[in-house]
Structure formats: structure tokens, C-alpha cells
Amino acid sequence: MRFEDRVVIVTGGGSGLGRILAHSFAAEGAAVVVADIARGRAGAVAEEIFDAGGDSLAQTTDVTDASDVRAMVEATREAFGQVDILVNNAAKATDEDFLSLGGETWDEDVTVTLKGTFLCSQTVLVDMVENGSGVILNISSVNALGYYGNEAYSAAKAGILNLTRSLAVRYGPAGIRVNAIAPGTLRTPAWEQRREKNSDVFERLRRWYPLGRVGEPEDVVGAALFLASDEAAWITGAVLPVDGGLTAGNMLMMEEMIKGQGEQS
Numbered sequence: 145m146r147f148e149d150r151v152v153i154v155t156g157g158g159s160g161l162g163r164i165l166a167h168s169f170a171a172e173g174a175a176v177v178v179a180d181i182a183r184g185r186a187g188a189v190a191e192e193i194f195d196a197g198g199d200s201l202a203q204t205t206d207v208t209d210a211s212d213v214r215a216m217v218e219a220t221r222e223a224f225g226q227v228d229i230l231v232n233n234a235a236k237a238t239d240e241d242f243l244s245l246g247g248e249t250w251d252e253d254v255t256v257t258l259k260g261t262f263l264c265s266q267t268v269l270v271d272m273v274e275n276g277s278g279v280i281l282n283i284s285s286v287n288a289l290g291y292y293g294n295e296a297y298s299a300a301k302a303g304i305l306n307l308t309r310s311l312a313v314r315y316g317p318a319g320i321r322v323n324a325i326a327p328g329t330l331r332t333p334a335w336e337q338r339r340e341k342n343s344d345v346f347e348r349l350r351r352w353y354p355l356g357r358v359g360e361p362e363d364v365v366g367a368a369l370f371l372a373s374d375e376a377a378w379i380t381g382a383v384l385p386v387d388g389g390l391t392a393g394n395m396l397m398m399e400e401m402i403k404g405q406g407e408q409s
């Protein structure tokens with residue numbers, strides 16, 4: 145078990161990708177703190193982990209609130225002694241046209257996504273520096289790498305990539321590794337509203353993915369656990385797309401380019 149005796153905090157752990165990551169770390173021996181702004185969700189996931197024989201603690205935490213974040217880290221220390229791994233997974237994306245996007249909405253998306261990552265990282269780093277070890281794994285997005293809508297969220301996700309590199313360089317000498325994953329479309333509850341409006345959205349999106357489908361949260365687990373584990377002991381400051389090939393190129397564009405070539409020649 146790769147994470148025996150390790151303590152992991154997963155923010156936004158009550159749903160979607162965070163829930164699956166919390167389960168996966170626990171299944172590999174970690175004690176997992178499931179931190180979520182939604183109390184019921186964090187509690188439900190912690191209970192699922194217990195039922196599966198794992199060790200877990202639920203925390204109601206708003207990652208944008210410094211005192212909540214401090215309380216989350218203190219509760220982790222009290223329950224399990226230390227924090228070895230932080231997964232910054234909580235984020236917020238609001239679907240709104242750019243020209244009518246309000247400043248408040250911009251602030252909310254950027255605050256949850258980027259400031260939350262800053263606050264949680266800063267708070268765990270104090271202990272990690274003292275211990276001389278630790279891992280931070282940031283969940284970014286393909287939205288950090290190009291334009292896929294949600295301007296505020298995307299700007300924040302791009303900010304996370306710079307923060308990943310900054311912290312990797314700055315705290316590498318202290319024995320701390322910081323990496324990021326940039327997932328493509330994942331079939332999670334975050335898509336519920338879009339699916340209500342457009343029930344075949346995943347079917348339509350699959351055409352853009354070289355691997356022929358959108359992702360499941362489980363598709364991110366291998367990369368996340370690898371980067372958090374000792375197997376990645378010499379990897380820091382890296383950004384790993386886990387995106388079914390989406391950002392590798394554009395197949396539909398290529399097909400448009402070669403259309404009709406057969407008839408001409």
C-alpha cells in the first residue's frame with residue numbers, strides 16, 4: 145500500500161473527482177481528511193471510506209476562509225498527527241457570457257479556485273517545511289492551457305499552474321514537491337446543469353477527444369496517486385494533462401483540412 149501511514153487532505157472531497165481521489169488514497173492505506181464546504185457531502189464520503197475499512201475525517205471547510213482552512217489543518221493534526229499530502233481540488237466555474245459576467249461572479253470563481261489553493265497550500269506548508277517533507281497536488285484543468293470557456297475559472301486554473309511552479313521551486317530545497325494535473329472533461333456532478341440543458345453533451349464532446357470519449361473521475365486516479373507517491377520522488381513543478389489527448393492537437397480540424405483531397409488528385 146503506497147500511502148500507509150500517510151495523511152492526505154482532499155479539498156472539495158465531497159463530490160466528483162475529489163470523492164474518487166479520497167476513496168483511492170484511503171484504499172492505498174492513507175488516512176484521508178475529506179474537506180468540503182458542503183457538510184453533508186464531506187460526512188457522507190468519510191462514512192463511505194469507513195464502511196470500506198479505511199480511515200477518514202470529515203471537515204466542513206470553505207477553502208476561501210483562512211480561519212476555516214486553519215481549523216481544517218488543526219483538526220487533521222489532532223486526528224492523525226501531521227499532513228503529508230494536500231490535494232487542492234475544490235474549484236468553482238460559473239457558466240456566464242463574458243460580456244455580461246459580473247465582477248462578483250468573477251471574484252467568486254477566482255477566489256474559490258485560486259485563492260483557495262493559495263490558502264490551503266500556505267497553511268499546510270508551515271508544517272511541511274518543519275517536517276522537511278510533503279506533497280501538494282493541484283487539480284488544474286485543460287482550461288489553463290487554452291480556451292475552453294469559463295474565463296474566470298480558466299484564468300484561475302492558469303494561475304494555479306504558475307503557483308505550482310513557484311512553490312515547487314521555492315520549497316523544493318525543503319523537501320516538498322508540488323505538481324499539477326490538467327484534466328479534460330470528466331463526467332462528474334459539476335456537469336449536472338449543462339446536462340439538464342443538453343442531455344447528450346458528453347456524446348457531443350467525445351468527438352473532440354482523440355481517445356474517443358470524455359473522462360471519468362477514475363481516469364485521473366492513476367496520475368494523481370503516482371504524482372503524490374514516492375514513485376514521483378524526483379518530479380516537481382510538473383503539469384500533467386490527463387485529457388484523452390484533447391490538448392495534443394485537433395483531429396476535427398485535420399479532417400476538415402484533408403476533406404476532398406482524394407477527389408482532387
Ligand SMILES: NC(=O)c1ccc[n+]([C@@H]2O[C@H](COP(=O)([O-])OP(=O)(O)OC[C@H]3O[C@@H](n4cnc5c(N)ncnc54)[C@H](O)[C@@H]3O)[C@@H](O)[C@H]2O)c1
Binds near residue numbers: 162182207234236256
Ligand atoms: N468535471 C470536469 O469536467 C473537470 C475538468 C477539469 C478539471 N476539473 C477539476 O476537478 C476538480 C473537481 O471537480 P468536479 O468536477 O469533481 O466538481 P464537483 O462539483 O463534483 O465537486 C466539487 C466539490 O467542491 C466543493 N466546493 C466548492 N466550493 C468550495 C469551497 N469554497 N470550499 C470547499 N469546497 C468547495 C463542492 O461542494 C463540491 O463537493 C475541480 O478542481 C475542477 O476544476 C473538473
